[in-house]
Amino acid sequence: MMFRFHDAADRERASDGTSRYGVYLRQNIDRFTDWGELVTADPGMFALAAWQVATSPVMAPAYLDWTAERVQSVTLSLSEHDASLIARVQVAVPRPAALVDVREFADWDRGDRLNRGYHEPEDDALTRRPAMLTSTTLLFAIASRELYAPQNAPELTVRDAKKAVKRLAEVLDERLALVVWALDAAPAVVAW
Numbered sequence: 001m002m003f004r005f006h007d008a009a010d011r012e013r014a015s016d017g018t019s020r021y022g023v024y025l026r027q028n029i030d031r032f033t034d035w036g037e038l039v040t041a042d043p044g045m046f047a048l049a050a051w052q053v054a055t056s057p058v059m060a061p062a063y064l065d066w067t068a069e070r071v072q073s074v075t076l077s078l079s080e081h082d083a084s085l086i087a088r089v090q091v092a093v094p095r096p097a098a099l100v101d102v103r104e105f106a107d108w109d110r111g112d113r114l115n116r117g118y119h120e121p122e123d124d125a126l127t128r129r130p131a132m133l134t135s136t137t138l139l140f141a142i143a144s145r146e147l148y149a150p151q152n153a154p155e156l157t158v159r160d161a162k163k164a165v166k167r168l169a170e171v172l173d174e175r176l177a178l179v180v181w182a183l184d185a186a187p188a189v190v191a192w
């Protein structure tokens with residue numbers, strides 16, 4: 001799976017002795033309510049709020065992050081069309097063929113063995129050479145029936161929130177895996 005949950009750290013670093021994520025959930029309960037009412041039972045709205053709280057910048061370090069080096073960001077919103085979630089996933093990709101020979105630009109910084117991934121070059125590197133960072137945005141509609149429906153609404157529980165983010169991560173993993181694997185398996189294109 002491309003997503004990682006820090007359950008051990010969640011327990012070990014919990015200021016309430018139970019769950020650090022739970023503390024953040026209580027601090028952000030307004031994200032789970034519709035018009036200041038009770039905690040929503042809507043799977044899409046609940047999963048969106050649970051994901052936002054579980055990830056950076058709300059939680060730092062995050063309860064949930066991803067291991068796929070190419071994934072730059074995952075943002076979610078509620079569909080304006082129906083009750084589904086819209087996922088926007090930015091993925092680092094090789095330069096398109098039309099830009100491979102443009103040599104004035106550096107590419108993604110690939111980091112080192114400890115900090116692997118696709119990173120923006122540091123500011124000092126940019127003073128020597130500008131960078132062209134190519135990516136693509138994958139858009140997915142995730143139907144509410146694919147998401148975890150909170151069992152304890154209108155009460156907000158850590159158990160429901162963790163199940164919601166874990167189910168959403170499974171769905172995203174299923175949708176992203178083929179794209180990430182194809183990119184990782186493709187021969188490297190050297191950009192000068």
